[in-house]
Amino acid sequence: EIVLTQSPATLSLSPGERATLSCRASQSVSSYLAWFQQKPGQAPRLLIYDASNRATGIPARFSGSGSGTDFTLTISSLEPEDFAVYYCQQGSNSRFTFGPGTKVDIK
Amino acid sequence: EVQLVESGGGLVQPGGSLRLSCAASGFSVSSHYMSWVRQAPGKGLEWVSVIYSGSSTYYADSVKGRFTISRLNSKNTLYLQMNSLTSEDTAVYSCARGYLGTFDIWGQGTMVTVSS
Numbered sequence: 001e002i003v004l005t006q007s008p009a010t011l012s013l014s015p016g017e018r019a020t021l022s023c024r025a026s027q028s029v030s031s032y033l034a035w036f037q038q039k040p041g042q043a044p045r046l047l048i049y050d051a052s053n054r055a056t057g058i059p060a061r062f063s064g065s066g067s068g069t070d071f072t073l074t075i076s077s078l079e080p081e082d083f084a085v086y087y088c089q090q091g092s093n094s095r096f097t098f099g100p101g102t103k104v105d106i107k
Numbered sequence: 108e109v110q111l112v113e114s115g116g117g118l119v120q121p122g123g124s125l126r127l128s129c130a131a132s133g134f135s136v137s138s139h140y141m142s143w144v145r146q147a148p149g150k151g152l153e154w155v156s157v158i159y160s161g162s163s164t165y166y167a168d169s170v171k172g173r174f175t176i177s178r179l180n181s182k183n184t185l186y187l188q189m190n191s192l193t194s195e196d197t198a199v200y201s202c203a204r205g206y207l208g209t210f211d212i213w214g215q216g217t218m219v220t221v222s223s
Contacts, residue, residue, distance in 0.1 A: 001168065034209035036152075043201060043213035044152065050207060087152055091208025094165040096142065096154040 002026055002090050004099035012107040019075040021102045023088035028068045032092040035064055035073045038101075039084045047086075048073060078104070109133035109212055111202050116217030123192050123221070129185040129202030129214055137180045140205030143187045145198035146216070153198070156187065157205070169195070192221045 003026040013019055023033065031051040036044040046055040048064035051071060061076040075082055083106050088099040115127040127143070143155040156166045156176040164176050175188040185202050197220050203210035 032208040038152075043215055044210075045213075046206075046209060046211050049209045049211075055211065085151075089152075089154075089209055094157060094159075094163075095167065096157065098144075098152040098154060101151045 001095060002029060002092065002097050004088055004090060004097055006086075006088060006099040006102045008102060009100070010103045010105060012105055013078055014107045015078050015080055017078050019073075019078055019082070019104055021073040021075075021086055021104075023066075023071040023073070023099050025069045025071075025090055029090040029092035031067050032090055033064075033066065033071045034089045034091065035062075036087045036089060037082075037084050038087065044087065075104075109204075111204065111212055111214035113200065113202055113214045113217040116200065116219045118220045118222060119192055120223050121193055121221055124188070124190045125192065125219060127187040127189070127200055127202075127217060127219070129187075131183045131185065131204075134204070134212075135180070136178050136183055136185050141176075141178065141185045142203050142205060142210060143174075143176060143185075143200055144203055144210070144213075145196075145200045145219075147198040150198075155200070158185070189219070192219075194221050197221050 005024045007022045033051045035048040038044045052064045085101045110132045112130045140159045142157040158176045173191045177186045199216040201216040204212040
């Protein structure tokens, strides 16, 4: 099983600041890495797929980078609606896995 | 509109069984890989199972041998048969449509509580 580790567990920032979230895989997942946003009581929302491609309707302030084992999700300038939990997920084989999540909360 | 709607959750005793359904609209479940993902209360996302267009299936180690994923193309519906349930299986179960190694459409989920 490919294990995903996310850091930090919690990121406390103010609106307008830049957020940088990290995801590390226990072995290479090539570029098969996605990022999700989840708010309380809501289904996860796909933000980024294939490490760096924004999903339909996702604002340009969200960007993804990386390949192999190290990946980054960057939110260039936090909007009030961006405070949520973010999960990375790998799909390099048929046993998908999710990271434990990073909570972005208001400082 | 592309949509997934789960049903079938509820309270079940340890050792019991439950079958979840996921009705799809706006697309064919047979044309995409489809998965079940669960989230225990206050916890993160855990992938459970996948079924591919060719009907190959895979499971997380935590449910292998107890859960069975299937679909009925004529009803455009995905299923999850869950047997030998334990308290560790208590979670919201969501179905999701596969897309390029990830999942682009999610249902709102159905709650499964395993308790005596």
